[in-house]
Structure formats: C-alpha cells, structure tokens
Amino acid sequence: MIISEIANGVEGCFIKSNKFKTSSISVNMFIPADEKAVSAYSLLYLILTDSTKDYPDYTSLNKALKNLYNASLFGGVQKFGDMRMVKFGISVLDDNFTLSGEKISNMAADLLLGAIFNPLLENSKFKQEVFENSKRILIDTINAQINEKRGYAISKTENAMFENEPASIQNNGTVKTVESLTNEDIVEAHKTLLQNSFVRINVISQNEPKAVFERFKEYFNLLERKVEKKNLTTFHKTAGEIKHLEEKMNVTQGKLCLGFTLKTGETRQEVANSAVFVDIFGGGPYSKLFTNVREKQSLCYYCAARLNSKKGAFIVDSGILEENKDKAYNGILEQLKEIQNGNLSEEEVNSSKIALVDSLGSYNDQTATLDSWYAVSTFNDGETIEDYANLIKNVTVDDVIAVANSVKLDTVYFLGKSKEENND
Amino acid sequence: MIKTYKNSLINEQVKVYKHKSGLEVYVCEKPEFSSSFAIFGTRYGSIDTKFSVNGGKITEVPEGIAHYLEHKLFESEELDAFARFAKTGASANAFTSFDRTCYLFSCSTNFEENFKILLDFVQHPYFTEETVRKEQGIIGQEIQMYDDSAPWQVLMNLLGALYKEHPIRIDIAGTVESIAKINADLLYDCYNTFYNLNNMFICVAGNIDAQNVFDLCDKLLQTKEPVEIQRFMPKEENQVEKEKVEVTLPVSKPLFAIGFKEKCENPTKTLKEKVLSEIILKCIFGNDSLLYKELFDSKLINDSFGAEYFNGYGYACSIIEGESDYPEKVKEVINRYLNTYLEKGILEEDIKRAVKVYYSEEVCGFNSAENIVMNMVECAFNKTEVFEEFDIIKNITQEDVAKRLKEMFDISNSSISIVNKE
Numbered sequence: 001m002i003i004s005e006i007a008n009g010v011e012g013c014f015i016k017s018n019k020f021k022t023s024s025i026s027v028n029m030f031i032p033a034d035e036k037a038v039s040a041y042s043l044l045y046l047i048l049t050d051s052t053k054d055y056p057d058y059t060s061l062n063k064a065l066k067n068l069y070n071a072s073l074f075g076g077v078q079k080f081g082d083m084r085m086v087k088f089g090i091s092v093l094d095d096n097f098t099l100s101g102e103k104i105s106n107m108a109a110d111l112l113l114g115a116i117f118n119p120l121l122e123n124s125k126f127k128q129e130v131f132e133n134s135k136r137i138l139i140d141t142i143n144a145q146i147n148e149k150r151g152y153a154i155s156k157t158e159n160a161m162f163e164n165e166p167a168s169i170q171n172n173g174t175v176k177t178v179e180s181l182t183n184e185d186i187v188e189a190h191k192t193l194l195q196n197s198f199v200r201i202n203v204i205s206q207n208e209p210k211a212v213f214e215r216f217k218e219y220f221n222l223l224e225r226k227v228e229k230k231n232l233t234t235f236h237k238t239a240g241e242i243k244h245l246e247e248k249m250n251v252t253q254g255k256l257c258l259g260f261t262l263k264t265g266e267t268r269q270e271v272a273n274s275a276v277f278v279d280i281f282g283g284g285p286y287s288k289l290f291t292n293v294r295e296k297q298s299l300c301y302y303c304a305a306r307l308n309s310k311k312g313a314f315i316v317d318s319g320i321l322e323e324n325k326d327k328a329y330n331g332i333l334e335q336l337k338e339i340q341n342g343n344l345s346e347e348e349v350n351s352s353k354i355a356l357v358d359s360l361g362s363y364n365d366q367t368a369t370l371d372s373w374y375a376v377s378t379f380n381d382g383e384t385i386e387d388y389a390n391l392i393k394n395v396t397v398d399d400v401i402a403v404a405n406s407v408k409l410d411t412v413y414f415l416g417k418s419k420e421e422n423n424d
Numbered sequence: 425m426i427k428t429y430k431n432s433l434i435n436e437q438v439k440v441y442k443h444k445s446g447l448e449v450y451v452c453e454k455p456e457f458s459s460s461f462a463i464f465g466t467r468y469g470s471i472d473t474k475f476s477v478n479g480g481k482i483t484e485v486p487e488g489i490a491h492y493l494e495h496k497l498f499e500s501e502e503l504d505a506f507a508r509f510a511k512t513g514a515s516a517n518a519f520t521s522f523d524r525t526c527y528l529f530s531c532s533t534n535f536e537e538n539f540k541i542l543l544d545f546v547q548h549p550y551f552t553e554e555t556v557r558k559e560q561g562i563i564g565q566e567i568q569m570y571d572d573s574a575p576w577q578v579l580m581n582l583l584g585a586l587y588k589e590h591p592i593r594i595d596i597a598g599t600v601e602s603i604a605k606i607n608a609d610l611l612y613d614c615y616n617t618f619y620n621l622n623n624m625f626i627c628v629a630g631n632i633d634a635q636n637v638f639d640l641c642d643k644l645l646q647t648k649e650p651v652e653i654q655r656f657m658p659k660e661e662n663q664v665e666k667e668k669v670e671v672t673l674p675v676s677k678p679l680f681a682i683g684f685k686e687k688c689e690n691p692t693k694t695l696k697e698k699v700l701s702e703i704i705l706k707c708i709f710g711n712d713s714l715l716y717k718e719l720f721d722s723k724l725i726n727d728s729f730g731a732e733y734f735n736g737y738g739y740a741c742s743i744i745e746g747e748s749d750y751p752e753k754v755k756e757v758i759n760r761y762l763n764t765y766l767e768k769g770i771l772e773e774d775i776k777r778a779v780k781v782y783y784s785e786e787v788c789g790f791n792s793a794e795n796i797v798m799n800m801v802e803c804a805f806n807k808t809e810v811f812e813e814f815d816i817i818k819n820i821t822q823e824d825v826a827k828r829l830k831e832m833f834d835i836s837n838s839s840i841s842i843v844n845k846e
Binding site for chain 1: 675677710
C-alpha cells in the first residue's frame with residue numbers, strides 16, 4: 001500500500017488490488033466525541049447520505065446509485081476506543097465490467113464527494129424535512145437495539161463497565177440526545193468534523209487513485225483545518241468493587257455478560273499477547289469456554305470472549321437457562337483460573353496462534369476487512385496485516401499465563417425473565 | 425468428465441466434475457486470492473421429515489432432526505472435527521436450512537489437509553445414545569435464542585400462516601419437545617438416506633488447483649450404492665391457512681412480514697422465474713420506488729423495509745418485511761400499488777435499472793471466495809447451469825415481467841404476521 005499526505009491531517013492510502021470486481025473509496029474521520037457529538041455525527045451521516053445538492057431527495061439519489069450498477073454508500077459512526085471514527089464510503093463496480101462499457105467509477109467518486117462536501121442546504125441549514133426524517137430513523141435504530149438481545153446485553157455491559165468514559169456511550173448515543181439536537185447543531189457538527197478530524201482516505205482499486213486524491217485535496221484545502229493526530233483513549237481501570245447489574249424482560253433465554261479488564265499494554269506485542277489469551281479463553285471451538293462450558297457442561301449454545309484492546313478489557317457473553325446462571329458464572333471463572341494456574345498446553349496456544357494467523361491471512365481477500373485494517377493502521381505506525389501476524393506467532397505459553405494473571409472481573413450483567421414469566 | 429463454464433464478460437470460469445457416485449464437484453480457481461472456502465453439502469433440510477428409500481417403507485422423523493444431525497456429525501470416536509481443524513488453523517462451521525445442510529471451512533493455509541478433514545468427518549458418522557443426549561442442552565439453548573429473536577419469530581409465524589401442511593412451517597431446529605425424541609438410530613437412518621453421495625455436492629473456491637481438488641475427491645469419496653429418495657410432502661392447498669397472526673414480544677416497534685402465496689403447480693420454480701421475481705421485487709419495493717417513497721414519507725416504514733423471494737420444494741412466496749406502528753396500513757398501501765402494477769405493468773426504465781442492480785450483485789459475488797461457493801451451491805442444489813442467469817437477464821422483456829407479476833401476486837391470497845410491542 002502507498003500512503004501519501006493529501007492535505008493538513010489528511011492521509012491517502014492506496015491499496016492496490018486486482019482481486020475484486022469493485023473499487024472502493026472510504027473517508028475515515030477520527031474525532032473525540034461526547035454523547036451529544038456521537039448522536040450528532042450519527043444524524044449527520046444519515047442526512048448526508050439521504051440526498052445531496054445534485055440529487056435533492058433520496059429517491060433520485062438511490063436511482064442514481066442503482067444506475068451506477070448498484071454503487072453503494074456505506075459507513076456510519078463507530079467506536080474507536082474513547083474516540084469515534086466517522087466513515088463515509090462508496091463501493092462501485094469496476095469500469096471493466098459494465099454492460100455497455102460505461103465509465104462509472106469517476107461518477108461514483110463525484111457522488112461521494114458531493115455527499116460529504118456539497119450537502120443539500122436551505123438557508124445555511126439542512127433541509128428540514130431531511131433533518132426530521134433522519135432523526136426519526138436514528139431514533140428507531142437506537143430503540144431497535146432491544147430487538148436482538150445478545151447485542152443489547154453486550155452494549156449494556158459496556159455501558160456500565162466504562163461508566164464516565166467516552167467508550168461507554170453507545171453507538172448513535174441515546175434517544176434523549178438525538179431528540180435534543182437542532183438543525184444548527186448538525187450544521188456545526190459537519191463543520192467540526194471536516195475541520196478538526198484526522199482523516200484517512202482508503203482507496204482499494206486496480207488503478208492509481210491520483211485524480212481522486214487530487215479532488216479531495218482541493219476540497220480539504222478550502223477548509224481551515226486544525227487537527228491533531230492523537231488517539232485519546234485511556235485504558236479502563238477496575239474500581240475495585242465488582243459492579244452487578246440485572247435487568248428483567250419477557251425473554252425465554254437468560255443472557256449473562258462478564259466484563260473483565262486485562263493488561264494489554266502499550267506495545268503491539270502486548271496487544272497480540274492479549275489477543276491470543278482471549279482467543280484461547282473464549283475464541284474458537286478449541287477455546288476453554290467452548291470445550292468446557294458448552295461441550296462438557298452443555299450449558300449453552302454460545303459462550304464467547306471478545307477483546308477490546310484499546311480499552312484493556314474483554315467481555316464474555318453467553319445465552320443460558322436462567323436457573324443455570326450460577327453454574328455458567330462459576331464455569332467461566334473456573335476456566336479463567338485454569339489458565340491463571342498454568343493449566344494450559346503448548347498445543348492449545350498453538351491452536352489459537354495458527355487460527356488467528358490463518359484468519360489474518362484472509363483479510364487481504366475481503367474489501368471490508370482490508371478497509372477496516374488500513375483505516376486504523378495509521379495509529380499503529382502503519383502496521384501491516386503481516387506485521388501483526390508475526391507478533392501473534394511470537395506469543396508463548398508464559399505470555400498467555402501472564403496476561404491471564406492480570407485479569408480482573410469488573411462488571412456482571414444478567415438479563416433474565418420478568419417475574420410474571422417466572423410464575424408461568 | 426470435467427466441464428468448464430466460462431464467462432468472458434467478467435473473466436471468470438467454473439469447472440464441474442461429475443464423480444462416479446453421481447456427486448458433482450464445483451471449483452472456481454482464484455489464484456490471486458490468499459484464502460479458500462469449501463462446502464460439502466447435502467440436499468437435506470428441516471422440510472425432509474417424511475421419506476422412503478428405494479420405494480421401501482415410509483419413515484417419519486421428529487422435527488429438527490436434520491439440524492441435530494449437523495451438530496452430531498462433528499463428533500467422532502477419536503478426535504472430533506473441531507479438534508482436527510484446531511491443528512490446521514481453519515475456521516470450520518456448518519448450517520442447516522429448510523432444504524439443505526452444509527459443512528464448511530475457510531482457510532488461508534493447509535487447504536489440502538483441511539479438505540481431507542472435511543471429506544472425512546462428513547463421511548464418518550459416530551453417534552452413541554450418550555453423545556446424542558448431551559447435545560440436547562446445547563440445541564435447547566439454540567432454540568431458545570431464536571425464540572427471543574423477533575425477526576425470526578415474525579418470519580416463522582408468517583410461514584405458519586401461509587402454509588397449513590407443508591413442513592416449511594416448522595422451525596429448522598425443531599422444538600425442545602421434538603428434539604427430545606431424537607436418538608442414535610434415527611440419526612443413522614437419516615444419515616444413511618440423505619448423506620448418500622448421489623444426494624450431495626461439493627463446492628470450492630479460492631487459491632486452489634481444480635485438478636488437485638478432483639483428485640482428492642476421487643481418492644477420498646467412498647462410493648456406496650446410490651439410493652433413490654422419495655420425499656412425501658403433504659398436499660398443500662393454494663389458499664393461505666390464516667390471513668393474520670399476531671404475537672407480543674419485547675420489541676421497540678411492531679415488526680411485520682407480509683407474504684403473498686404462489687401456486688406451486690410444479691414443485692420447483694425455474695431459474696428464469698426466480699430471476700424475474702427478484703427483479704420485480706426490486707422494481708416495486710426498492711428504496712428508489714414510488715411505493716417506498718409513499719410509505720416512507722407518510723412515516724409508515726423506516727429503513728428496515730425490504731422484500732425477498734422465498735421458494736423451495738413445494739413452496740413459493742414473496743415476503744415483505746419491516747417495522748411499523750401501523751402494519752395493516754402498510755399492507756393496504758402495498759395492495760393498492762400491486763393492483764396498479766398488475767393492471768398497468770412496470771415501467772421499462774425501472775426494469776432496466778433493476779436488471780443493472782441484479783447483474784452487479786451477480787458480478788460482485790465474485791469478490792469473495794465464500795460468495796462464489798454460495799452461488800455454486802445454488803447451481804449444484806438446483807441443477808442449473810453455471811452463469812445461466814447472465815444469459816437470462818440479457819433477454820428479459822416487459823412481457824416476461826408482466827406475466828410473472830401476475831403469477832406472483834394474488835392479493836386475495838396473502839397473510840400478515842405481526843410481532844407487537846409489549
């Protein structure tokens with residue numbers, strides 16, 4: 001990949017690939033955000049991708065995208081430790097494959113530029129109707145989190161665990177903050193985002209994106225940019241006392257989530273060490289939680305751990321019968337104890353290492369994983385997928401045991417049946 | 425023996441090898457990829473609850489047994505399949521749907537070793553009463569997880585409303601009660617019937633050599649006497665079973681699924697009928713359509729709205745899903761638009777745009793080894809020609825669309841399923 005400086009705080013990254021039938025451009029903007037800003041950026045994303053100056057309503061914009069062989073706008077606001085990454089991207093069929101030889105990739109790039117820099121404005125504000133509609137959609141999206149209980153439970157656990165830290169703010173913020181936003185707030189958020197975010201633009205294509213980068217340069221150079229490239233995330237520290245939360249709902253299955261902290265450290269090698277630990281604990285089917293809590297104890301269909309390396313934390317989640325709550329809780333902690341006591345074979349560590357390295361090997365074959373990797377790699381000194389795979393290969397049994405011994409339980413969340421359900 | 429299908433427009437080719445057992449092996453070589461993806465599948469899913477072999481006695485099995493068998497096949501007398509894949513680093517999995525069961529892995533190293541494991545464990549069942557029993561807790565929790573999933577419930581309730589007899593109305597995993605009846609003998613009965621190579625297929629894509637894949641198949645596939653499977657599907661009336669079904673769950677907004685049931689004069693639809701159906705749904709329900717605009721602007725739907733064509737052996741329907749505070753009003757608007765389309769047809773401009781979208785989706789399928797394999801599975805399963813849809817879309821006419829539209833939508837024969845908010 002080739003990195004170039006496009007404008008002040010704007011990097012271009014060209015990932016040359018002849019594997020795909022499409023090319024894609026993604027603009028990744030990194031910015032600190034409080035709850036109001038998280039909601040504002042989420043709303044801004046919906047407004048900017050609803051319509052543009054050139055395509056003044058969503059029907060005409062969607063028709064234009066479909067006429068460009070189903071070009072798709074993608075992105076949104078994602079957590080990046082305590083910061084947020086606001087992504088605007090477009091993916092389009094390569095010119096070589098259009099049915100009548102139409103050249104569509106430049107048109108797709110124009111459409112993305114139009115969405116980001118030339119929104120549909122009326123009297124220096126977003127069109128009120130678009131603003132209101134986007135607000136409605138965002139509120140529906142936030143409320144709909146409850147529809148899928150597994151994601152809901154994890155989100156609630158993060159919420160409690162990282163209390164008073166920006167990482168606790170859920171995706172899109174809350175209904176209350178969205179409701180409080182005014183049209184002017186979003187105009188301001190648009191300005192702040194363009195002027196103050198650090199920007200990484202990824203292009204995955206067979207062809208040199210020189211002209212595309214030039215266009216972005218023109219737009220960014222018109223702005224008064226004041227940017228600092230810095231990841232403001234801090235590691236989460238346990239308060240000492242374990243937080244316990246329980247919620248009741250009309251559900252059949254209970255959801256148990258355990259939030260832990262661990263020493264993931266400052267170096268990428270330490271991140272790799274903790275990634276191997278979390279994988280052995282609750283990653284693949286060879287993991288301690290899968291082989292014991294699921295297979296031996298038959299307590300659940302899933303019991304898995306996922307790492308949040310930026311926050312120095314990980315969450316274990318499982319769907320269980322309510323009466324098995326204590327069994328599952330104890331089962332999970334017992335497996336942690338096993339690793340802490342060094343009951344871990346070289347073979348187990350190897351299983352995890354080769355699975356992680358094998359999976360990294362396929363990152364180059366998918367536009368989404370490539371894009372995600374190279375959006376954030378700028379904060380890891382340009383680390384490539386291969387660099388990270390080599391760090392994984394270095395991890396030893398002792399490294400994993402050392403990580404396990406740094407683990408502390410922080411938060412326990414349980415979603416159980418409401419009382420009337422229990423009486424049935 | 426080996427047939428090569430080429431598509432010069434998109435510069436792709438697929439090789440198909442017919443093994444002596446009757447099983448077909450589909451391979452798409454992608455040397456520019458680092459990874460590969462493989463599926464070993466069988467034409468056996470949750471709807472296959474009543475069958476006979478070679479004209480013999482009819483067997484009826486408990487609901488959810490195909491899925492149960494999928495779970496149990498990973499076990500063996502010695503090292504189970506997951507433990508074997510743990511040595512190679514592949515990511516292995518399996519899924520069961522209404523009409524098929526597929527075992528799969530993806531990897532970026534050790535393809536040959538992984539492929540050998542896949543072929544071996546799928547061909548070597550090992551069940552004991554004890555290991556079968558052990559699975560009940562795990563699958564019981566999988567069933568309960570789906571019980572709490574509102575999107576799954578709204579779909580299954582719709583299928584139950586549309587179909588009175590057809591086993592499509594049964595949940596893929598069965599129920600906690602039905603799986604309690606499953607034992608090792610029943611699993612062996614199902615295995616010996618549906619896992620005959622003659623009823624199976626293999627699809628592989630990625631950084632692999634086709635000839636090597638065919639050679640490995642020759643070496644490792646154990647041919648048994650082919651069996652003739654007869655599936656007994658109950659007779660299904662054309663009319664829907666219920667027009668409306670409602671339940672209440674903890675959701676943020678009511679979910680709805682509206683289904684239009686089609687006649688099934690033949691048990692399966694042709695590829696052309698399926699392609700036309702997809703294109704019609706894009707024209708009528710896409711986010712660039714007039715219907716979408718009216719529903720969205722009047723706040724009756726949000727961006728979760730969508731439509732899919734749902735069909736398989738003995739069932740076919742168009743399903744429109746979304747979230748709305750007023751699902752019945754959504755249905756009224758849909759019916760009004762359908763009446764207009766049935767009367768006046770669909771604009772040529774809209775058809776052309778939908779064809780472009782369809783074409784692009786097919787081409788972009790070649791962006792990933794997994795998608796390529798999934799598309800080859802469709803060909804293998806339905807016994808259609810590779811790349812056939814590319815020829816079909818070139819020749820679609822407005823008349824084809826108008827004719828198909830009338831077959832798809834009989835407004836008096838539809839159901840609505842609603843998951844209400846508590």
